[in-house]
Amino acid sequence: MPRDAATHTAKDAPLPVRVPLATEPLGILGTLRAGRRNVLELIPEIATHAPIISNPRGKRWHMVMDPDALRRVLRDRVEDYPKSDVTKLMLAPAIGQSMFIAEGQEWLWQRRTAAPVFSHRNVANLAPVMTAAADRASARFAAAAGRAADAFDEMVTATFEVISDVTFSGNDGFDRDAVHKAIDAYIGQTAKISLLDVIGAPPWVPRPSRMLSGPGLRDMKKMADATIDRRRSEKGSNPMPDLLDLLMAGEDPKSGRKMTTEEIRDNLLTFIVAGHETTALTLSWALYLMAFDPALQDRARAEAQSILGPRTATAEDVPRLPFIRQVIDETLRLYPPAAFLSRTAQKNDELCGREVRRGDTVILPIYALHRHKKLWPNPDSFDPDRFAPGHQTDRFAFLPFGDGPRICIGANFAIQEAVIILATLLARFRFARIPGKDPKPVMILTLRPEGGVWLSVTSAESSG
Template sequence: MPRDATQGADRTPPLPVRVPLATEPLGIFGSLRAGRRNVLELVPEIATHAPIISNTRGKRWHMVMDPDALRRILRDRVEDYPKSDVTKLMLSPAIGRSLFIAEGQDWLWQRRTAAPVFSHRNVSNLAPVMTAAAERASARFAAAAGRAADAFDEMVTATFEVISDVTFSGGEGFDRDAVHRAIDAYIGQTAKISLLDIIGAPAWVPRPARLVAGPGMRDMKRMADATIDRRRTDTAAKAVPDLLDLLLAGEDPKSGRKMTTEELRDNLLTFIVAGHETTALTLSWALYLMAFDQTVQDRARAEARALLGTRAATAADVPALPYIRQIVDETLRLYPPAAFLSRTAQVADELCGREVRRGDTVILPIYALHRHRKLWSDPDSFNPDRFAPGHRTDRFAFLPFGDGPRICIGANFAVQEAVIILSTLLSRFRFTAIPGRDPRPVMILTLRPEGGVWLRVEPA
């Protein structure tokens, strides 16, 4: 029996939209077309059945879906499997050598400096910003009552409000709309896979689409630098420090090193890019799934209303909303924002009995892992009860935030925000699907709903 035999077996949940995985070899140019159209189309369907798939001709790679091997890559031998050159090529024009792509000691001191920023206390202190964003999102949905609304667009707005308020709370000349446009343009264009990536060209070979991050990206960095420099001279005390305040005050507890303006900027932009896009996607896909399965939506609404009544959720409410947290986890299983990761082996190794050579690309297809037939029962179905209290599954079969030393530093922040916003909306509105308007899961840098998430909105 699969490892996650779940509660609620008598219920037959509907099957939400799914990426059509590859069923035949694509070749170089087929891979390029698929990769630029939807990275997940590079993943073969057999990846949802096999523990590992390898290619040993030409550019060597291994696609790993076995939890024990993933534990080795992400936790036990993490230094031997740094992020791949392709990942760094895609992201470094936007976020420099920040925590997300730094390696070795450069990563370690940044992680030690930033970890206290995302302590439970600090994340809880920032929750009122999330509650306020939930109220504003509710007001926008109320204005759309009785007609269709794009939940993806609304959730991007809400989560960008949150991340900009908790990152640069003072506003100090920081054009939030310009930042939002620059990030969206970067993800949509320069993050696409290149033919040079497919054939394994060295990192020093220029990728034309990435030579210039664009004037918007350069302007964004200049604005961020100016904001940081102004904040350094601002001695006014704040009731609740934002992420910039906390990072400015932070230092590596071992070396005493503090971040420069450039290091602060790159890490703050990392938090902005990752902190709003991924949570917006989780919320959008969750609302799609709620509309798809009204039984789950009704149960979630009952939980939210029993606790909240007519008010918006707060950080204190999150532990008392376990079913809505299960919905968030099940959404992250079906539509993980970071659905395709890659590493580069630095030493010879063996994974699942396969030889791994130094320089081999090791792919972690999280989308396929989360739908693996030997790890999950009825894996394409939507069933939040798989995450019910007392249920056990292998930790390395569910990796929406990664794991090991490099687990996403903002995971608790993201989950708190998602539960606060989702519970507030479900307590007030009913969302129903619009026939023929299902979103299409497409991954470039993150797993987005192409065409938006169009739902009918009614007061609950």
């Protein structure tokens, strides 16, 4: 049963870990240090109160938290607000000109080609891979029962197993460990903000830190190209098509254009990076929040056990686990993996009464939006009932996957995977915080738990 709302939202109640937002101007060097340490420290505290903040001097920027203005940027005038040069500079070395970076017609034809890959039917067909990964994660947690385990490490393992299995089901000589290490190294170092980004240097000026990522990424791309070419020669030998098969078979319904090996590779690497990192983070933060609030953990466990009994969750169970889904949504509100987005205005415009000039940077601080005092009651508290049936929230106040035409193409895939794995784990185990070991939210490219998510693990049965 839901807990009493008064106990749940009391102002003096403990709060889950959060990022200390800036209370003083940072200056250029302070901005660089904060950006390399934790991008979210660039957000001023006032962003959780105001609809928009602007810097009209020097490198002009606007930080937007107003849902109507966000609707304009992400949906109504999306072509006038493409992804910023900084975003493209960070990601292009790893994922080329995939649909995540491409703009205009180049983006549109790729999106039309890939959309059927993530249809409800195809996503449901991939669910057995998620169920198998949940079983393997359960076995690892069972081996750790009675002691501490790093839930972040376990969830990264589980979600990478899922994405690699649904992408390259036949292995095809694809070195998964090498790919995993190359991606992790890229995110950890070369995706950090450069001083040249901070001062607004043009994109053609080389960023030295991003030139260091070459060998690992080059090897990863060569491996992917060879895998794609090998699969082409097999001509559909897989009994159940995986993401690679579906992308190879896909074509733009308007032009009939099909993706080249390079285009398939860049999009597959996008799916691998986004498909395991974001879901692993969501699950890690969800387990931390469950440990943070044992009463809500008990409630989620009761739902999972009532539906699953001793078995592992499947796609058919997902709609029957509404509270588990609420936990996932509230986790995405408090710790959105893509917590800081930016766009570059292509035309003069007006947002919240502010002049926006062509070339201005428009920042979408999703972390501040999700904790905005005027949009969410007690925004720093953990309350999954915000997402209970009947509760109304402005669609553009909750943007874990973005919105508009460029909403995350794999959102349904990620939600299905997260519900299957979380429900299975909560039905079988009890998770508790370890004093002094709470994670620290730090964003470089995604919002990661610095130091891991260390929890004590016990069997749900043996714990009573």
